[in-house]
Amino acid sequence: MIVNERIADYICSLDPGNGAFLDQVEREARRQEVPIIRKETSAFLKMLVAAKRPERILEVGTAVGYSALLMSRVMPENCRITTIEKFSPRIQAAKANFLEAGEERITLLEGDAEEILKDLTGPFDFIFMDAAKGQYIHWLPEILRLMPVGGVLLSDNVLQDGDVIQSRFAVERRDRTIHKRMREYLFALTHDSRLQTSVVPVGDGAAVSVKIR
Ligand code: SAH
Ligand code: MG
Numbered sequence: 485m486i487v488n489e490r491i492a493d494y495i496c497s498l499d500p501g502n503g504a505f506l507d508q509v510e511r512e513a514r515r516q517e518v519p520i521i522r523k524e525t526s527a528f529l530k531m532l533v534a535a536k537r538p539e540r541i542l543e544v545g546t547a548v549g550y551s552a553l554l555m556s557r558v559m560p561e562n563c564r565i566t567t568i569e570k571f572s573p574r575i576q577a578a579k580a581n582f583l584e585a586g587e588e589r590i591t592l593l594e595g596d597a598e599e600i601l602k603d604l605t606g607p608f609d610f611i612f613m614d615a616a617k618g619q620y621i622h623w624l625p626e627i628l629r630l631m632p633v634g635g636v637l638l639s640d641n642v643l644q645d646g647d648v649i650q651s652r653f654a655v656e657r658r659d660r661t662i663h664k665r666m667r668e669y670l671f672a673l674t675h676d677s678r679l680q681t682s683v684v685p686v687g688d689g690a691a692v693s694v695k696i697r
Contacts, residue, residue: 486643486685496523506553509581513548518574520550521614525640525687529612532692534558536636538610543567544597544623545615549578552590555612565590566608568597568615597623606630613639618662621669628678631695637679642670643689 501507513520521529533541533555541559543552546569555565567590569575575594582590593600597615601623608630613620620639627637642648647655648666655663673681673693681693 486645486689492524495527499523499527502526502554502557505585506550506557509548509550509553513550518547518550520547521554521640522687525690526551526554528684528686528690529638530554530558532636532638533610536610537563538608538636539563540606540608541565541610541612542604542606542608542630543612543614544601545569545613546578546592547574549581549590549592551612551614552578553581553585553587555610556585556587556589563589566593566604567591568593568595568600570594570596601626601630604630607632607635609635611635611637613637614641617641617644618665621665621672624669624672628676628695633695633697635695637673637691637693637695639669639673639691639693641688642666642683642691643685645688648689 510520529551537560541555541563543565546552546567552565552567569578569592575592578592609632611627611631613627631637644666647659647663652660652663670683670691673679673691678695678697679693680696681691683691
């Protein structure tokens with residue numbers, strides 16, 4: 485928890501839910517400990533998509549399709565989502581959820597984002613980066629290539645439950661590589677002259693970047 489727990493609880497208590505089906509997908513995912521988007525962040529994601537009104541969305545990290553379905557609820561009618569997932573059981577679950585939701589505007593690309601990103605042409609005017617945290621920095625050049633000027637990039641889990649502010653020696657050895665790469669990523673997002681970025685302490689930390697040139 486990176487913000488006061490009572491404040492976070494209060495913010496979550498304001499969440500009106502997303503209808504019976506999506507609420508069920510959410511409950512099931514949390515029960516199975518699938519790392520779906522936090523409640524506070526989901527409101528932030530939906531608000532950004534609603535404000536941006538994108539034509540094409542790219543999501544890296546589908547899991548069981550929860551966040552893709554959230555976005556589909558608020559995006560313009562003619563918008564399309566491309567989402568990438570490499571873990572087979574989650575691919576199957578996501579496909580079943582898209583089917584059950586009757587949502588045909590979402591295309592699931594199966595495989596490693598590392599390979600798939602290189603083959604995409606875009607442009608994607610909204611990108612939700614929500615996969616392996618340690619890879620964000622390596623994927624950034626491809627992500628920037630896929631974004632038009634005015635495009636929005638939302639990167640999730642960038643504050644790593646607060647770990648990112650700890651000294652490298654205060655985080656567990658096995659987390660040090662991710663810690664270092666996430667700091668590099670946040671530095672890159674905030675210092676790249678093509679981007680205007682705000683790091684927001686919502687949920688597990690989110691960075692919103694707009695491509696300005
Ligand atoms: N966006 C989802 C949660 C995604 S969890 C939601 O909020 O509902 C992160 C997902 O990224 C996991 O399911 C994991 O299997 C996937 N992932 C991690 N590394 C990946 C990679 N290199 N390529 C494709 N998917 C990856
Ligand atoms: Mg996430």
